[in-house]
Amino acid sequence: MDVTVQTFTVHKKYSLQISRGTTSETTNIWIKLKEDGIEGWGEASPFAINKEKEITTVQLVTELEAIIPQLKQFSPWQRQEIESFCDRVKLSSALKAAIDMALHDWLGKKVGLPLWQMWGLNRDRIVPISVTVGISSPLAAQQRVKAWQEVVDFQVLKVKLGNPAGIEADQAMLLAVKEIAVTAKLTVDANGGWSLTEAISMCRWLATLGVEYVEQPLPVGEEAQLSTLSQSSPLPIFVDESCFTSRDIPQLADSVAGVNLKIMKTGGLTEAMRAIHLAKACNLKVMFGCYSDSSLANTAMSHLAPLADYLDLDSHLNLIDDPFAGATMTEGRLLPNDLPGIGVEYCGSHS
Template sequence: MTITTNHITLEKITPLRISRGVSGNSVNLIVTIEHEGITGLGELAPNGVSGDKAETGERDIEALRPALAALAPWELERVEGVLSELRSAAVGLDGVGSGGAIKAAIEMACHDWVGKKLGVPVWKLLGLDLSKTVETSVTVGIQSPEDAATQTRDWHTRTGARVLKIKLGSPEGIDADQAMFAAIQAAARPDAIFRVDANGGWSVAEAQTMIPWLAARGVEYVEQPLAQDNEDGLPHLRPAPIPIFVDETIRVASDVPRFAHVVDGVNVKLMKCGGLREALRIVAVAKAHGLKTMLGCMGETSLAITAGAQIGAAFDHLDLDSHLNLKNDPFIGASWTGGKVVPTDAPGLGVAPV
């Protein structure tokens, strides 16, 4: 198969601030594979968890090109083996454990190709039941209480979404977190559902204060309360009045057993784990350990979001909303129906340029 790439520059409607920083735009990498006259599309979204960027992704593809050129897109096991070898050897990668996003981009392009070749959407290819797809959350980042309330009302008006994922872990401390959360809750529609993601922004003591405080206000669960290098503190948060999910802590399926005894769920991202196949492995391992699962996203267009939606029915919770916060989404794909991101019956990923 032949692989080509191009850069796209994206700009957010509202810059997203989390505990680790703020992002208003990004340069993503679109990967196109061609074989037997059929093309497949994939996307790399840059992120600090996997360490991938558009530039490193292109560099990595150059390293992979000879091995991948000898394979067909339907040889997913062999393709994944080549990608895993790159990840293990850290060829052209910046740091241990990086490479998830470029692996995801190539793998989703292969799935797109296979679906188009067979004339079926990827979700049918995988045998999933779309009726199990749940509503997705939309994200309110760290900001002033007044701006957070405004964005909450805008989300409800513009999308009709009722599930809110609220970013906490403010550098200004938990008093600022509480003030912002209270403003969002006051501005939200009566049937709103609240979830919180601290992105590792709390200490153990802060998490011990915030989790019961949020539970008393009806929050459904809290995600990544402690930093990725502070997992030893998780037992000190047990028992918790609401479920605790981890995100940055879990990258691949083999990470799940290490933390299954101290958390209630895991957040999976294609850019973090390396694609659809590894995402479904994480679901299987998590379920075997009695954990709930969530599928999230990075700063992705409708291309990667639609790839995630293809397997969304396998997850208990969804957070596939980054495309809804773009001024210039260059693709159309999954539909937005009743607060759900739902793939179509179009072959492959069902994505096309605008």
């Protein structure tokens, strides 16, 4: 199969600050796999769960270019062999995601069906997505909520906490958000920004305000404390950075209520499906999240959305220059379309 790789840079309408830093733009990778006149598309976006584990776009491109000659020897039908090859060469999960995405897109186009239909899923079961408010001052947070209200009929709002200034700053920001987002359900994501003591205190306080759940309250590496936190917290605890693939789920199952699965972490739709079923077998709730992904990656995940309990696939809605169009927003829900494969079209210039 032919393999084509190019990069594209996307810029956020509003910079997103989390406990680890701020993002205003990213350069992502667009991979195209072609055989029999059919082209499958996939996306890789760089991400980091901490400063020690950051992989840049340049590193991803270098890594990908090194394996393209071997990748070309496969057919898109050989998904199992391709997955084994990617594991053998220890390919970064974001690149594995892009390749697996493209293979699924190719297959759907080959048989003329959207992925959700190939998998026999029901779009009516897709829950509303949440939209995200990053760490900021109380006034800036209120302005961000108002900006979201102008473009999306959202029902769920995710608030990023873990402010380096401390939990008092977190509390002030959340109260300000709640003043504006009167009817929205609220969830909280601390991105590992709290200590165990802070997390217990915040979870108890957040429960009095009707927050639905708390995501990744503790830093990566402190998973042993999750059980203590869950026993002390009146709110369900979800993990994100602490869970990449299905292999991480069994040791987390007794300590948390749910896991946040992202296509860039799992390494593709194939592994995302495995992780979903294993999580459910362990009686865990499943959430889908995203990094600085365009409509390409978020639409890919939207095809699995009937299997998710919570959805946080909003990154493309905060882009000025998303080069793709795919899943559409309807009454707060991100719905995949009827086009074959992932169902994404190219609609703008890239850089």
